[in-house]
Structure formats: C-alpha cells, structure tokens
Amino acid sequence: xxxxxxxxxxxLHDQLVAELRxxxxxxELAVGDELPPVRQLANDLGINLNTVARAYxxxxxxxxxxxxxxxxxxxxxxxxxxxxxxxxxRRKIEAALGSALADAKIAGLSLEQTRALFERQxxxxxxxSSSKADPRSSP
Amino acid sequence: xxxxxxxxxSWFTLIFVxxxxxxxxxxxxxxxxxxxDPEVHKQIRAxxxxxGGWTLLALGVWSAGAWFSYLxxxxxxxxxxxxxxWIGYAPLWTMGTMRILALKQPSVHSGPSVRVxxxxxxxxxxxxxxxxxxxxxxxxxxxxxLILCSPNAMRGWWAAGYAAQVLLTAAILPWGLRLxxxxxxxxxxxxxEELAQAYRQLRSAKLKAxxxxxxxxxxxxxxxxxxxxxxxxxxxxxxxxGALGGSAxxxxxxxxxVYFGKRRAQIAAYKAQLDQRGEGLGAGRSLGRQS
Numbered sequence: 001x002x003x004x005x006x007x008x009x010x011x012l013h014d015q016l017v018a019e020l021r022x023x024x025x026x027x028e029l030a031v032g033d034e035l036p037p038v039r040q041l042a043n044d045l046g047i048n049l050n051t052v053a054r055a056y057x058x059x060x061x062x063x064x065x066x067x068x069x070x071x072x073x074x075x076x077x078x079x080x081x082x083x084x085x086x087x088x089x090r091r092k093i094e095a096a097l098g099s100a101l102a103d104a105k106i107a108g109l110s111l112e113q114t115r116a117l118f119e120r121q122x123x124x125x126x127x128x129s130s131s132k133a134d135p136r137s138s139p
Numbered sequence: 140x141x142x143x144x145x146x147x148x149s150w151f152t153l154i155f156v157x158x159x160x161x162x163x164x165x166x167x168x169x170x171x172x173x174x175x176d177p178e179v180h181k182q183i184r185a186x187x188x189x190x191g192g193w194t195l196l197a198l199g200v201w202s203a204g205a206w207f208s209y210l211x212x213x214x215x216x217x218x219x220x221x222x223x224x225w226i227g228y229a230p231l232w233t234m235g236t237m238r239i240l241a242l243k244q245p246s247v248h249s250g251p252s253v254r255v256x257x258x259x260x261x262x263x264x265x266x267x268x269x270x271x272x273x274x275x276x277x278x279x280x281x282x283x284x285l286i287l288c289s290p291n292a293m294r295g296w297w298a299a300g301y302a303a304q305v306l307l308t309a310a311i312l313p314w315g316l317r318l319x320x321x322x323x324x325x326x327x328x329x330x331x332e333e334l335a336q337a338y339r340q341l342r343s344a345k346l347k348a349x350x351x352x353x354x355x356x357x358x359x360x361x362x363x364x365x366x367x368x369x370x371x372x373x374x375x376x377x378x379x380x381g382a383l384g385g386s387a388x389x390x391x392x393x394x395x396x397v398y399f400g401k402r403r404a405q406i407a408a409y410k411a412q413l414d415q416r417g418e419g420l421g422a423g424r425s426l427g428r429q430s
Contacts, residue, residue: 001330007252023258034260043323044256046246072260 004045012047016055024064024075025125035065035073152222156201159225163236164194172243173407175415183242190235197227244404251414255326257335262320266343267350275354279305282362289369301365305358312354319346327413334413337406341399348395352388360384 002023004015023029035041038056042049056073059065066076104114168187172180201224208217283305286298322345324338363384368377 001255001257001326003253003255003328005253029258033258034263036256036258036260037262037321040261040321041256041258043321044325045254046323046325047254072262 002041002045004047013051013054013058016051017058020055020059021064022125029075031075033075034071035075037072149222152205152224156221156225157198159228160194160197160201160231163228163231164190166232167236167239170240170243171401171404173404173411174243174245175408175411179242183239186235186239186242190231190239193231193235197231201227244407251328253328255328255330257324257326257330261324261342262317264339264342265316265320266346267316271350271354275309275350275358278355279358279362282359282366285362285366286369289366291369294369297365297369301362304361308354308358312350315353316346316349319349325410327410328417329413331413334406334410337409341402341406345399348399352392352395356388356391360388 002016002019004012004019006012008015010018020029029035035056036044038049038052042052045052056065060067060073064075065073068074101114101118104117109117164187167190172183174180174183201221204217204221204224208214208221211217279301283298283302286294286301291297320342322342324335324342327334360381364377364381367380368374371377
C-alpha cells in the first residue's frame, strides 16, 4: 500500500515518488505489475491528477516504469538490475546519499542521530524486502 | 369554507407545492450522518430545527397566499404566485439542506492527514465480463430483428433509430463504467481488509446495476417501444409502454441510487471509526453489523 502525509513538510510529489521507489525496492511492486491508473490513484489519495501523473512520468524517465500499450503503466525495473551496478549509477546514488547526509547535518542532527535515521531506512528497505522473499529470514 | 377554498386550488398545486416546500427539511432530517464528531451532531440538530422553522414559515406564507387567492379570485397574479410557490424549495435547499448534508457527510477524504491507497488496478477487476456485453448485443439484435419483421412501412427507419441508440449506448457505457471504477476508495492507515472487501462489493454491485439498468434495461425499453410502434396499429401501446417502462426504470434507478448512497455512508462511517481509533481489522462495529 502507498501512504502519503498531507501535513509532512515534504512536497506531495516527492512523497509519492519516494513511496513508489520504496515499494519497488521492497518488492511490493514487482516487475510486470500494473500500476493503478492516474485518475484512480489521485481519487483514492484525494490529490491532484497532475501530481500523480508527474510522479509516474518521473519514474518512467528514471527507467523504473514504462507505459505499455493496453496495460497502462507497468513496473519494468527489477531489483539489482544490471544498470544499477554500473559506475555511473553508483555515482548518482552516492551523490544523492551525500546530499541527504548534508541536509541532515545542516538541519543540526548529530552523527548518532543521522546514523540512527540511516539505520532505520536501511532496515525498512532491506529487512522488509528480505522477509517478503523468505519469511523465515525475518528477525 | 376552508374545504371550498382548498378545492378551488387544483389538486396538483395543493399536493405538489407543500411537498416541495417540505422536501428540503425531510432530506436534511432523514439523511444518515457519517460524521462521528458530537459537536458537529449538535450543530446539525440546531440547523435542522432552524430549517424546520423556515419551512413552517414558507408553508404559512404559501397557505396565507392560497387563502387570499380564494378570497380575491379576481387577483390573477396572486393565484399565479400560489401555483409557483414550489420554487420556495430552492432557497430552503441551497441555504439549508445542502449545508446540513455537508456537515452530515463530510468529504471521503476528510479524515486524518495520512492518506493510504492500495495499488491494485481496478480496471482489471471490472465485473462486467464479455458475456454481459453479449447479452446486451443479443437483446438489441433481437429487437432490431423484431422491428424489421413487422409489416409497418416505416420499419426501416424505426430499426435505424433504435440501432443508433444501441451504438450510442455501447459507446458511452464503457466510459461511464470506467469512471465508476475510479470512484475514490480511500483506505484507513492499516489498509483494513474488511474495508477493502466492502469497497469491492460496493463497486461490483454498482457497476452491475449501472450496466443492467442503463445498458440492457434502457435499450430493452427503447426496443420494446419501437417494436410496439411498428407492430401495433395504434401508437397508444408504444406510448403507454414507454411511459410505464420509463417510470419503472426511473424508479429502479432512484432506488438503486438511494441504496448505494446508504452503503457509501456506512462504509465512510466505518472508515472514520477506523481512522479515529487508529486500528485495523476488527475495530469497533463491523460493517456487517452496521448494515
């Protein structure tokens, strides 16, 4: 399921993109899965149609989704796709991580607080996805 | 004397105008409330009472007008005002009922700031299958054949007119069904399975009702009218069946609309309860017990 918070300081579009990325990373959205039509998701969340359309477009441009004839938007990027291992992709990820950590430092978080946040996000992605793959591996 | 005065007004005016003036208050009073907030309930009660007062005033003014119209039959303008007194429902409805209904049934999204959606593509769960469409086309072709077999010289025109209606319905209906599939189905924070199931049942019943009523029902009615117009020597048969059948379809549509409105209100109330308690499955009353 997809969750957004209207009162969060993060823009809705960014929340939507982050949530969809998380669902793909977790395996909740698998390759070939069809996403709900833009109108349906916008109605269910009570947000503007364009916000959803923009998020879908951004993730399509990023190579996670594709528009398939007669099927709408589908997930195309498997976890651990070969391009993610390319040096260019790694550099992009490193830059994004660096930017997020810099934001944390600017916001005044201590090293320990930042580490705790980082750990939480790591656990959220890796533990939840491994528990989906093999229920016995969950802690 | 009062009886004579009342009889001097047509039965239509006598029944229709007071009913129209009462309608806004009755709707505001009887419409189910989905809001859980006791403060809002207090506000609703006060507004319903106030609307009741305005309704009584409107009825009083209209009755006085009717009485004076009887006393002064030469004043044609007064009689006209009495006849069109039903227009009084408009301010009562817009200024009173609509505000009360908005309080009683807040928007489906007026819950907590956290919004949750399931990622299932509902277009893939369309309950209208191929056999439904085969029924629609089968019935329609049957009516066309019946019209064409008639001895009426105008049968070709009747068949062409009916076929145009069938094609128009076939073009518009899928679009209407798709819009219905996109009707909001906001989930509670824990995405309760019972809530999802209630949405699924409502969606399926709603689409089937829409298809059978607007698709098969309406087209069968048009087909029957066209067939009667070509087969029967008098047009009266077609007129009567059109009037009765049209009324039956209209009443069925209204009943279906009221039923689904009530069901939506129940689901919204259940979701509000889940949101309030922040619990998932099994929170408070279940939908089954509510209905």
